[in-house]
Amino acid sequence: MNPRLPTPMLPERWPNLAPAALRIRAARPPAPGWLRKIGWRTALGALLLGGILHLGATLTVPLLGPGLAYQKLRELLPANTMVVVAPAQPGKQLLPFLLPDAYYGICRYSLAGDAVSISAPLLDLGWTLSLHTPHGDNFYVIPGQQLRTTDLSLVIVPGAEKSGDLMPATRRAPTPSEDQIASPSEEGLIIIRAPLKGLAWKGEAEAALSRAKCTPGVKS
Amino acid sequence: MPRFGKLIVNLAAIAVLGIGGGLGSAWYMVEAGSRLSTRSFGPWTTWLAAGRPDADPYTRAHTARNALLPITSTLELTLYAKTDGEGAQLQSACDYAVTVEGLEGAWWNLAAFDRRGGLIPNGADRYAFSSDSAMREPDGRAVIVVARDARPGNWLPVGAGKITLVLTVQDAVRAAAAHTGGSIKGMPTIRKIGCR
Numbered sequence A: 001m002n003p004r005l006p007t008p009m010l011p012e013r014w015p016n017l018a019p020a021a022l023r024i025r026a027a028r029p030p031a032p033g034w035l036r037k038i039g040w041r042t043a044l045g046a047l048l049l050g051g052i053l054h055l056g057a058t059l060t061v062p063l064l065g066p067g068l069a070y071q072k073l074r075e076l077l078p079a080n081t082m083v084v085v086a087p088a089q090p091g092k093q094l095l096p097f098l099l100p101d102a103y104y105g106i107c108r109y110s111l112a113g114d115a116v117s118i119s120a121p122l123l124d125l126g127w128t129l130s131l132h133t134p135h136g137d138n139f140y141v142i143p144g145q146q147l148r149t150t151d152l153s154l155v156i157v158p159g160a161e162k163s164g165d166l167m168p169a170t171r172r173a174p175t176p177s178e179d180q181i182a183s184p185s186e187e188g189l190i191i192i193r194a195p196l197k198g199l200a201w202k203g204e205a206e207a208a209l210s211r212a213k214c215t216p217g218v219k220s
Numbered sequence B: 001m002p003r004f005g006k007l008i009v010n011l012a013a014i015a016v017l018g019i020g021g022g023l024g025s026a027w028y029m030v031e032a033g034s035r036l037s038t039r040s041f042g043p044w045t046t047w048l049a050a051g052r053p054d055a056d057p058y059t060r061a062h063t064a065r066n067a068l069l070p071i072t073s074t075l076e077l078t079l080y081a082k083t084d085g086e087g088a089q090l091q092s093a094c095d096y097a098v099t100v101e102g103l104e105g106a107w108w109n110l111a112a113f114d115r116r117g118g119l120i121p122n123g124a125d126r127y128a129f130s131s132d133s134a135m136r137e138p139d140g141r142a143v144i145v146v147a148r149d150a151r152p153g154n155w156l157p158v159g160a161g162k163i164t165l166v167l168t169v170q171d172a173v174r175a176a177a178a179h180t181g182g183s184i185k186g187m188p189t190i191r192k193i194g195c196r
Helices: A020-027 A040-063 A068-076 A199-210 B002-031 B057-065 B172-179
Strands: A082-085 A102-110 A116-122 A128-132 A138-143 A150-158 A179-183 A187-195 A213-216 B038-041 B044-047 B076-081 B094-100 B107-113 B128-130 B142-147 B154-157 B164-170 B189-195
Touching (some): A040 B002, A040 B057, A068 B057, A082 A199, A102 A116, A102 A213, A128 A150, A187 A199, B002 B057, B044 B057, B076 B172, B107 B154, B128 B154
Parallel strands (some): A150 A179
Antiparallel strands (some): A082 A102, A102 A187, A116 A213, A128 A138, A128 A187, B038 B044, B094 B142, B107 B128, B107 B164
């Protein structure tokens, strides 16, 4: 039989030490008095209200009216006229974050009277012709091709008139060479972006954009 | 009296949590975006549905509020960087090297703006470089140095304050990759060279 091993004497302070978990629990500060006054119904109501305001604020921004971009351009641009805008300078930007090293041809179209015809050249890669609603939706875009000039001819018609059946009898139908684009809104923007490769290309870009047209009525 | 105090506390809680939290979170989601509406590639962030007629409400609100006219993100990606590759804020007190490598076949443009989208005045009158205008290294890379003082090569000058770099990439293949959750080949790196 093995001799009984002596039990080591524990120091006096050991029994006073609480387990670690207990110590942490004891150290946690009690919730402040005002927090204990908030009922669960209040918390739930606040969350619901927050959710409703969150969704309401997000959804109403685009519904309050046209986007800020269109609001700014509507004041500056006459309807159904192509305006060529030189590369932006500090303090003279049409819109924030627009490419600074590009010419822009911008036409604010209105389909109130008639369809709108567009003719525009796209000289190179990076050139684009894009159509936007007042809310900023880009419902049509065509990019330029590398080292190849594309001469575009388009007709913008109201969305409901895309079908030939709905076209008023007084209006001439577009020719087969003209692409017909249905606009989801009665007004909008036609934007031709002409990036500059360098200063030497300024004249070429200006000349090309001066050929761009945006006219009410379908060309006959 | 204690009941009145409890009522006040409850009303305050509704105001702070409900109004503050609801409007504050809406503002954040519309201005900064979240994983629901944006996608990040290193320091670059893009609004996935920008310009699209079927865009989500956050993207539509972001476009409307910030006076943007984006080209549909199915053709062209617009990527914004407010930090360098290490996550530090881009600021004009520091110089940065933006290395564009691997965007072959795509048309791209890199421009520097202030945080509100305004151009930063500079004596050189230079605000952007593109795949057409940037000089290339012998190995095909384009290294653009964003700095306040003149630098050799592709120098993109910036003034005082914080900077936002905007990269526009026109390439339907890369745009499709961004939408399907794939990686985009050749996203530029932003490396801090040094600060004053």
